[in-house]
Amino acid sequence: MPTTVTSIDPVTRLEGHLKIEVTIASDSGSQKVVDAKATGTMFRGLENILVGRPPDDAPDITQRICGVCPVSHGMAAVTALDKAAGLQAPDNARIMRNLVLGANYIQSHILHFYHLAVQDFIDGPNMPPWQPSWSTDKRVDKATTDVLVGHYVTALDMRRMAHEMGALFGGRLPHPPAFVPGGFTNSVRPDRISSFQSYLGVLIPFIQNTYIPDVEALASYYPDYYNVGGGTGNLMAFGVFDLDASGANKLLRSGRVQNASTAQQTMDPNQITEQVAYSWYANSTNNLKPSSGQTTPQFPKTNAYSWLKAPRYQNAPYEVGPLARMWVNGDYSRGISVLDRHLARAQETLKVALALQTWVAQLDPSAPVYKQYSTPEEGSAFGLTEAPRGALGHWVRINNHKIANYQVVTPTCWNASPMDNAGVHGPLEQAVIGTTVLNAAEPVEVLRVIHSYDPCLACAVHVMRPKEGVRVFALGAVPGA
């Protein structure tokens, strides 16, 4: 049997840096992924940059983690800082924070489907940057392809409008400066309320009449993808969009399920640890809770293959994201697969957009937006929320009015984590393993699985087709590194 080694790096149409090494084995004429390793190939150490800075800087600095979902980091940071100071932001601030975050969900989900994921299924226009591209397993007919390409362009406009809508209250996007502990910097101006409503008047029909039908149309060409990319079956949500001052009620609640069941279990953040057996961090920091977590880089390190830590809940990996949120909330239960992730994401976009319509009408121009915040001398707290691509938590400890420790656990760390201490693969690795590949030179199936998670990383995937009889995978080896 001939041996081919196909290297796919970078996997494009993603934000950030991730490498996934996939080992493909041939068995009776079919080719299947038998092992996968996800490698986060970028480390910046923003948590360590925060140490010693005033806590007020955390919303601004952590938003710089990501230009696609900065708002979620602002939300997590102000939630943690409000709690550490023992104050409750005014209702107007709670609502404006939700409005900007909701606008960010809409732009991110539309971006993901039309501009990042859809080219795994259809051929883009015959010019750069869309071509050249892989041609394997493109099943959509010419007329439908043309419609989707047209919607790619329309979606650029929709995305711009969602950004403008969020900027009305956030100040600008990305990196809105209005998220501050104590509330919000922006006032409630009636002209901005009506502008926000005008944008929703365009975005909601687009989601209902174009985005959701387009995902369903694509699914009709690729029904087998209801059975591809299942992953762990463990789904978890921290919950998001507080509906009252206490945060007890949320639009999308917190919770988790195991093994693709619908039996709800509670989510206790105290059960989360970050494991680093296979990550480029010192083993002395292994399996710590985020409240006392440490980020101590060590490169090179034996057996390690990622700059991502492996977050685990009671030692188990969990998938996070729109499917997990909608599942935990009782809004979606069809299944767990590539297509289910796309469908749940599209349906969530509509749910959030409709909620924004309700919330913007609840703003009160005569009520306060900010409560005077003073940095406590010491304290610790956490802020849990949801980025468009999944559960996000910030843990802060303040000492002598400065940040003494700061830990961020991102959704892509959950989804694209490397193996944990027990050698159990992360959710994305598990989802890729078992995927059948038609053409090892163009393993588009692997891309489809990766993109369905909407990882916020620029990916690198190595595909190795081992020689017959050769051991497929050696633990701890880092092929190509």
Place this chain on the structure above:
Amino acid sequence: MQTVNLAYHPALMGATGELAVAQAKRAYDNGGYILVVEGGVPTAFGGNTCLAWTVQGKDTTFQQAVLDYSARASQVIAVGTCASYGGVAAAAPNPTGVKGVSAVSLKNTLNIPGCPPHPDWIVWAIAHLLTNSVGPLDCSNRPIGLYGQSIHQNCWRLAAYQANQHATAYGQDNLCLFDLGCHGPQTQAACPSTGWNNMANWCVDANATCLGCTSPAFPFAALRRTTNANNGD
């Protein structure tokens, strides 16, 4: 799209893996392209905290890619404050030894800082490079046409400053934000005229202080004016 041939952009392009890298390589072989770099360049750990791509099993660090590709470019644009000067990623203690692009390549580089960089400014830079009309740069290699004036001198609230009408807390419309720690007086950028998101808003009009995000020293030692609680009370 008819004017610009976008040879390589990992977030947009249809090609992936080695097919994507081949597009960059072809531009490299031809030379004479405009290289637009986003992100600071990590230099610690041998550059291994950020990889650009892998070909035939061999990793290329971002640092090496910036060195290689700037050498054959006709022009280099650093987009964003990290690519220009190091930015947030290079803030103390600079865990990964991040440097700006020109500090690594040692080549003349047009800096378009901002965190984020304004899309109109990026397009401005490319259009003016193509028409050879960028004009003079300041000492931080920013075009004076974009960064020649301070936020403060064009601020919509300059009249409030001159009338000594100062906000005492967030949430107060139309007042000068100087007392809340606004970086506008020390920050060179066109925000008051370009606005953000198609003029939907900008930081100051949302009663948020200018954070100074186009400055070489961004993010400074602190971004906001802070008030400490006296827990002893």
